[in-house]
Structures are given as structure tokens and as C-alpha cells.
Amino acid sequence: MTTADPISPVGNDSRELFARVQRLGLFGLLASWSEIASEPWLERLVTLEEHERKRRSLERRLKSARIGAFKPMADFDWAWPKRIDREALDDLFSLRFVEEGINAVLLGPNGVGKTMILRNLAHQATLRGHTVHFTTASGMLAELAAQESSAALSRRLRRYCQPKLLCVDEVGYLSYNSRYADLLFEVVTRRYDEPRSILLSTNKPFAEWSQVFPHAACVVTLIDRLVHRAEIVDIEADSYRLKEAKERAAKRAATRVTRRRAAG
Known part of the structure; x- marks a missing residue:
């Protein structure tokens, strides 16, 4: 793509945003770049799309990983x-x-x-x-x-x-x-x-x-x-x-003793 191309980005910020849109494959935006590049809503739209794709990607990876429940x-x-x-x-x-x-x-x-x-x-x-x-x-x-x-x-x-x-x-x-x-x-x-x-x-x-x-x-x-x-x-x-099983057993035994004393 040359600088004469009508959809080429202009300026560093525009180039960065243009590259993000390319990575996302938002071809409709790319085709209309010369018309929408300066729109105030564009960066917000791209950010929302990036976040949603990351969220869905993580959701898919977690499901595929089959890790199950665990303690941190x-x-x-x-x-x-x-x-x-x-x-x-x-x-x-x-x-x-x-x-x-x-x-x-x-x-x-x-x-x-x-x-x-x-x-x-x-x-x-x-x-x-x-x-x-x-x-x-x-x-x-x-x-x-x-x-x-x-x-x-x-x-x-x-x-x-x-x-x-x-x-x-x-x-x-x-x-x-x-x-x-x-x-x-x-x-x-x-x-x-x-x-x-x-x-x-x-x-x-x-x-x-x-x-x-x-x-x-x-x-x-x-x-x-x-x-x-x-x-x-x-x-x-x-x-x-x-160790945890013994601690639970000791706690239950202590609870039973306390109940017996209270009942007596």
C-alpha cells in the first residue's frame, strides 16, 4: 500500500489504530477508512471488539483446558x-x-x-x-x-x-x-x-x-x-x-463433647 492509497492511515495514532483494525480483520472499516479514520467513536469501537474477542478466546481456552475446580x-x-x-x-x-x-x-x-x-x-x-x-x-x-x-x-x-x-x-x-x-x-x-x-x-x-x-x-x-x-x-x-481429615475428626469430637456437656 502506498501513501497515495485513499485508505492509508495518516499520523502515528492513526497508523496504530489502522494496524489494530487490520489485526481484527474488520474489512468493512478498512474499506471505508478514509471516511471514518477521524471519527471519535472509532477507537472505542475497536477497543470493545478487542476486549470481546479476548474474553471469548479465554472462555474457549478455559473450556478446552478442562482444569476443573481447584483451590488457589x-x-x-x-x-x-x-x-x-x-x-x-x-x-x-x-x-x-x-x-x-x-x-x-x-x-x-x-x-x-x-x-x-x-x-x-x-x-x-x-x-x-x-x-x-x-x-x-x-x-x-x-x-x-x-x-x-x-x-x-x-x-x-x-x-x-x-x-x-x-x-x-x-x-x-x-x-x-x-x-x-x-x-x-x-x-x-x-x-x-x-x-x-x-x-x-x-x-x-x-x-x-x-x-x-x-x-x-x-x-x-x-x-x-x-x-x-x-x-x-x-x-x-x-x-x-x-492431616485435614484428622483435624475435622478432632473438631467434630470436640463439638460432640460440648453438646453433651450442654445437655447434661
Whole structure:
């Protein structure tokens, strides 16, 4: 487009607004630019359109991510774990690992907050504009294994390979046959080659993954590709869920004692 073109913007402010209209693809406005460029309502109209598209985009990404309900990190009890690298977790929440296409692994026993952290990271990545998909290991592998044709499997694999961030929760809670191991290997390999990030939680050290996928020949290579470019956060703690259950039981017992005393 030359400066002689009747719809060319004039002035820095007009050029910026013109570029915004181009990005939005508002071709009716572009076609009439020479007539409407100086209208006082134009920038407000463009701003409203930008905000609405961002809102709808976020709504679509949140629905597609399937994160589910979760407690915010403000509720996380940092004093409870015996060992946790808070700086490493803070770094994960910067989401640099997603932008760099590297993986992150949360390792620790049951009930120490791995899923809570995973869901919060998935939510923050979605808010930041990334495409995200959250799943449990058992849910993903069962869905992939249920596909009856190579075409159907290929379509399902795209669901887990296309998002910028794939969050896989609860690896190690169940054991799987070689077919399931091969499917996880396929997902990890495809994302490794892109590269696209995997955020994964497990209660099993990698040395014990042979128990999760017994008789699977691909386990060593699977782990190698998963951790080659990965941040690993090891959480050492007793079960926080068990702690909360004991506290609730103690509170109920105290309430019953108070009622008995009041009745007596």
C-alpha cells in the first residue's frame, strides 16, 4: 500500500489504530477508512471488539483446558511440607518453561498438593494466552487405548499433542500394560519433537516407573525424553489430606463433647 492509497492511515495514532483494525480483520472499516479514520467513536469501537474477542478466546481456552475446580495457591500451606523448593515453584509460575518448550515434573507422595499446584499452573497458563489441556494419566491412556482405528487414534493423539501445555496428573497411581506405555511414549515423543511442554505429577520416582509399566520396553526411553529438558520439583511431606481429615475428626469430637456437656 502506498501513501497515495485513499485508505492509508495518516499520523502515528492513526497508523496504530489502522494496524489494530487490520489485526481484527474488520474489512468493512478498512474499506471505508478514509471516511471514518477521524471519527471519535472509532477507537472505542475497536477497543470493545478487542476486549470481546479476548474474553471469548479465554472462555474457549478455559473450556478446552478442562482444569476443573481447584483451590488457589493462596490456600497452599507452605509450612506443611518437610521439603519443597518454593523458588523452583515460583519459577514454574513464571511460565518460562512453557515458553521454552521444556517439561516440568512434580514428584511426591499422595496428598501433598501436587494436583492443586498442577491445576493452578494450568489455569495461569490459560490466562496467559496459552492453549492447555489437563488430564489424568489413566483418563488419557484409557481414551487413547479405546480407539478402534488408526484414524481415530490419530485424531485423539492430536488432542494431547497440539496444546502448548499438556498437564498429566497422577502418573504412578495405577499400573499399565505395554499398550498403555506405548501410547504415553507416543505422546511424550511427539511433544518432545515439537518441542511442547508437559507438566506431570507422579508419586513414583523414575527408578520405580518399571513397576508402573511392567514389561514395557519403552520405559527407559520414555523417561529419558521426558526429563531431558525438564524442571523436577521434589515435594517431601506427609499427606495434607490426612492431616485435614484428622483435624475435622478432632473438631467434630470436640463439638460432640460440648453438646453433651450442654445437655447434661
